[in-house]
Amino acid sequence: GQQVMQIPQYQHVQEGEDFTTYCNSSTTLSNIQWYKQRPGGHPVFLIQLVKSGEVKKQKRLTFQFGEAKKNSSLHITATQTTDVGTYFCAGLIDSGAGSYQLTFGKGTKLSVIP
């Protein structure tokens, strides 16, 4: 079936270091969304990218959507302890006949060592 692969599964960084998670799809995506889930919480929407090659920034977070609309990345500059959590990408796939399905990657769990 259609899959969205996300790497790495885990990442441990020292506070102040940068962090990047990558997402790849086996099929072209209508859009890509990123979510953050804090420990014990539920996923919270961060951002949506729609256009080929799109780059968006939110403070220390930079999101990119590949030219072929099959891959994406999230980069955090100078991580802080508040960045701890699991980051999920989710690709929106047009299944045809007006049906859309959002397929989530397995997530990257970020730990930040103070």
Place this chain on the structure above:
Amino acid sequence: DGGITQSPKYLFRKEGQNVTLSCEQNLNHDAMYWYRQDPGQGLRLIYYSQIVNDFQKGDIAEGYSVSREKKESFPLTVTSAQKNPTAFYLCASSVRADSYEQYFGPGTRLTVT
């Protein structure tokens, strides 16, 4: 106060019993979703509904059933046919299915023994 509510937060059941998880939203969203989350597995789609009185199977629908009789409500029944029902269940909604972000409820942690 708008949002998605799921109840209860924790649920315990004996094997062989059906159990229904509640999901209500007052965001006036057309689309609603049920996901299952297991450690290291991310979010897997069980069922989704793009509009009232219509729903489609997701990737892991076996052993589950849903209904969408009202726009605000999308209950999920975990039947005795589900081989491994213990998991964290998340309900979500979106304005429409074809481009908008999803808003998640707080989740229900189901334990079946």
